[in-house]
Amino acid sequence: MYVQPFRLSSEDRAVTETAIVASRIALVFALLGIGWMLRRRAILGDRTVDQLSRLVVDVAFPALVLVELIRTVSMETLRSDAMAVVLGAVIILLGLAVGHLASRPVAAGKSRRTCAFVVAMPNWIFLPLLIAEALYGSSGVRTVLMINVGALVVLWTLGVATLRGRTEGGGVGALLRNPGLGATVAGLILALAFPMLGPLVTAAPAGLSAGDAVVSTLLAAVKLFGSITVPLALMVTGAQLGALDWASLRPDRRMALAVGLRLLVVPAMFWGLLLGVEAAGVLIEPTVQVVGVIVAAMPVAVSASLFTQRFGGDVALAAPAVFWSTFASLITVPVLFSMLV
DSSP: OOOOOSSOOHHHHHHHHHHHHHHHHHHHHHHHHHHHHHHHTTSSOHHHHHHHHHHIIIIIHHHHHHHHHHHHOOHHHHHHTHHHHHHHHHHHHHHHHHHHHHTTTTOOHHHHHHHHHHHHOBOOSHHHHHHHHHHHTHHHHHHHHHHHHHHHHHIIIIIHHHHHOTTTTOSHHHHHTOHHHHHHHHHHHHHHHOTTHHHHTTOOSTTSOHHHHHHHHHHHHHHHHHTTHHHHHHHHHHHHHHTSOHHHHSOOHHHHHHHHIIIIIHHHHHHHHHHHHHHTTOOOOHHHHHHHHHHHTSOBOTTHHHHHHHTTOOHHHHHHHHHHHHHHHHHHHHHHHHHHO
């Protein structure tokens, strides 16, 4: 598997890739720091953090999902990028399976479920979208967004079910009531049934008919509200970290295992799976392969700790996992790039 993303010398390309990753991760830490400081100064308390967490998971994130699916999904993109959708689901499923099996010796109950969840939850939008756009342009962006489709379906079904567990209010009824799953289903239906909605997400009201202008304004409002997801999720995660003492942030066996699985084992297994599929004669676009591996190698998603708090997981494990995996990815992700290209 080999893709030449852009025409630079190997040395210049390595420097550029490292700079891209480092700048995005630095932004993550800056927003985490803001949330940490607000918690330490008692501006954000337990109740506020819980309310903001619910706002992100139940409202802002579903709004982001809804409008992005409407904007990017069509029958044509599903046909041309179907493999990217499948790979998005495979990445999460692989992480859940690896996390469940590998965490058995060091964790149990809620802690084990949370470990499996954070291993399965790469940052598949925020960091890879910016990186893929810098490397491959519009084709990279489209690939990330289609991977997002498959990942979302698994997240809002098996992912949430994993956190809830059998005795924590799980079941089909609870899953079907999740706003994120509803937004995913609604977004797919609207995108496929009304393909004219996609261009209206970013259309300027001037020159549109009255009806289209109203729809465009509504979609723009949903898109704007959804855009608070990433910064607010990072701030809340920082506040969750601020509620922990320094001893709680010290990596233990569970933390080391979760971060190692997320950054090293899952991407290696996913890469091996792609090579095996390719050897079997299944053709996958090179860009889709590389972007898929990039997504699989991302640190724990910034929303993982929010989902953990919302659905009864172990926040004391999830929040530090976001921090330490993001920090370690400063090394692991550039090294992976150097192997891929």
